[in-house]
Amino acid sequence: MTDDKRIYLFDSTLRDGAQTNGVDFTVSDKTAIAQGLDRLGVDYVEGGWPGANPTDNAFFAEPPELKHARFVAFGMTRRSGRSPDNDPGLAALVNAKSDAACLVGKTWDFHVDLALGVSNEENLEMIRDSIAHLQANKSEAMFDAEHFFDGFKSNRDYAMACLRAAQEGGASWLVLCDTNGGTLPHEVEEIVGEVCRQLPDSRIAIHAHNDTENAVANSLAAVRSGARQIQGTLNGLGERCGNANLVSLIASLALKTDYVTGVSDEQLKQLKSVSRLLDERLNRMSQKSAAYVGDNAFAHKGGLHVSAVEKDPRSYEHVNPDLVGNVRRIVVSDQAGRANILSRLNEFGIEIDPKDEKVNRLVEEIKEREFYGYAYDTAEASFELLARRLLGDIPEYFTLQRFRVMDDRRWNARGELVTESEATVNLSINGEATMTVAEGNGPVDALDKALRKSLLPVYPVLETMRLMDYKVRILTPQDGTEAVTRVMIESGGRSGRWITVGVSANIIDASFNALSDAITWKLFRTSQTPPQ
Structure with missing residues (x-):
């Protein structure tokens, strides 16, 4: 030098x-x-x-x-x-x-x-x-x-x-x-x-x-x-x-x-973690498209790209992500092919014969769901659950029987206009029926609290789980009030952070689907066993 x-x-x-x-x-x-x-x-x-x-x-x-x-x-x-x-x-x-x-x-x-x-x-x-x-x-x-x-x-x-x-x-x-x-x-x-x-x-x-x-x-x-x-x-x-x-x-x-x-070369591998340190201190989301250190910097979505990257990463990557402390991400989407699916399954530790017909079924299921409005390129927890359910690898932690959500807008005793939300949830946990009622700051919060109220006595590990972010997107605005809605929920806890997705013409139904996936993923990742 x-x-x-x-x-x-x-x-x-x-x-x-x-x-x-x-x-x-x-x-x-x-x-x-x-x-x-x-x-x-x-x-x-x-x-x-x-x-x-x-x-x-x-x-x-x-x-x-x-x-x-x-x-x-x-x-x-x-x-x-x-x-x-x-x-x-x-x-x-x-x-x-x-x-x-x-x-x-x-x-x-x-x-x-x-x-x-x-x-x-x-x-x-x-x-x-x-x-x-x-x-x-x-x-x-x-x-x-x-x-x-x-x-x-x-x-x-x-x-x-x-x-x-x-x-x-x-x-x-x-x-x-x-x-x-x-x-x-x-x-x-x-x-x-x-x-x-x-x-x-x-x-x-x-x-x-x-x-x-x-x-x-x-x-x-x-x-x-x-x-x-x-x-x-x-x-x-x-x-x-x-x-x-x-x-x-x-x-x-x-x-x-x-x-x-x-x-040094070793210090360069800390680049992403130092970048994230700033974002964590500012309590803000990291920029996914950031060069070198963003989550999307080495993300591959199209099946053709993934197939080439599996053969030699240099085909679609200008540097090795390991050099800057980043990782390669194979994104699952409606553009996915078998290579995407197999790569993602491998990341989750799921071993399957590449020629297994279930791989083709999973590809088609994802494409059909994303056509309807699901997005698995970011909601990786929901994708993992979808794949494991198809493979018969997810226990039945709980089953929804019914839920009801009510909003009550009224004047309280102090003359203030308030809106209160109340959710009632009926679940079956290993054949035992439960019913819980909870109030919340909005219908989704009430639904989340009612679910936890039912599940916490059986699965106390959920005490550490928190809802970190909630995003709603209208997928068919031309349909007005009947539009299809996609809900993305980011949850956090000792298992890190994970994102789940729900889609429905009913925003509460879409929210429940995303909440249910978030809870199920948490229970699976913490190796919980359903009660016998």
Whole structure:
């Protein structure tokens, strides 16, 4: 490895990513994410802006222990009319328990005049002496050249003068920011190349925003032209349209180029888990279509594709999913062939002769059901149950005799208009009839509670099961109130998460089918035995 091929990774999830609408990190969130990035092999973890808010103050007061990454505090150049020693913002950076500091300053003359209201020359002085002050008090000080690409296109001489001022102050990295995210890859490649030619002794970094969906491409273009540090965020988190997705960049650099990062082959296998760590901390669904780490990144649906992948995955996969900690998924759908079905059965540990007629019957059953509206490409728990039932592999845990759901909309004693739902469920459990009644927040919740009320005394393992998500889709809107409805239910518990599906012209009936599958799958996966 030569220094010319070494690319340094700078993560800004905890600072720039926190600018995302709806994102609020706690101190424990920041600690967990920082440590995950450290395990991954990222070189710099930017923790936030000391002095900006109580969360960042608490985080920097007790920073996480990092074994590899350098911990970075973010701030801005001194205010006009203050010396570096007498600026509260710089004081917060100096006092922060961080290895390094990254200081943002204006490089677009339009912003110098509009936002700062100072002369161009004074802005240069603010950059120069602020960086020098941080360099004297930290092991490393970087200059974040805000709006650099817009500034360069407007007044290249002044934009370059700002970089030189930071260089004179001792900046370890000059970070070129596409703050508005409007620069295209060919422009980035040209401008970064020019900067590297004019400042051959400086280390150049790129900080790209994704407002034209080009942040990853712009970052790679900058590397081609000489940038040796990439700044980004996990899963492309960030204000407006987000930042460069560091997950995609790490994988692309490792698997598509001869550049080298601090992420080893073994650490690269943690890429998906670190990406999921962020989503779990934000309590949001992971993006299924995310490059490299999404559930659909290596999912194959068409029978022709699956047949080829079974022979050689390279036929429809650009990299091995194992390299980034992902797995191949063979999706079952109305486009499925025998290869799909056999592959999925193998994943579930179901051994069957490929020539068994039951395979053909299962293929036809799936196609018929999906024509009616079922979707097994995501509802894998329902697919497994369907397959095992056809093979006679699922016990009869309970049998529905009947259910009734009622909604009562009325004025209560306090004069409030309320709607209450009540469900009555009659089940047979090993020949013994049960009837339970439960109220809930809506008909589906009432139905779920009534089912559990009947089943919990017999199957206490259901106590740990929770309904995580509930989605309804109208499949035949042209039929109005008689339309066919598909219900997808995501359940969770100690068995992980699983999705089931129900379809009917009656939304309550569709919901019951999905609920019933969810409970049955839980009981089967936890090796429950029906009472004798």
